[in-house]
Amino acid sequence: MIFAIHVQHLNSGAVMLAIRLSDDIESRLDSLAKKTGRTKTFYAREAILTHLEDLEDYYLAAETVERIRRGEESMHSSEDVRKSLGLDD
Template sequence: MPISLRLPADVEDRLSALAALTGRSKTFYATEAIVEHIDDLEDAHLSNEILARIRAGAETTVPLTDLLAEYGLAD
């Protein structure tokens, strides 16, 4: 799927230099960066949604001590 990105000039310069140095394409490195970090970005978004539900009282929490005891990991 083709996409178009507008990068800050300094990032574009670094990406171009890396591609020239290694013989790989800028697309290769952009794809690698996305693949490497998309899980973290999704997790951050999900965390924000869960935090909002907790603050609204729509989501419950379990104290860590209870969780550790349930799995036999308490001191």
């Protein structure tokens, strides 16, 4: 699959993002748009929004794991946290 991104800032404050998709993905997207009466842009935006939070969470977690491995971040057991909050009384 070819993947390239071109970003253009528009006067409205929005950003136009152009991506290249394989013929297969573009065909599937086009078919879905035609069947549902929505635009390909709608579905591309929905796909990005659906997965963006998961990707952000993944990379934040990966960064945290690296800080832990380098000794820059400490870990606490759930037992210690519960005790410090007075939840195990």
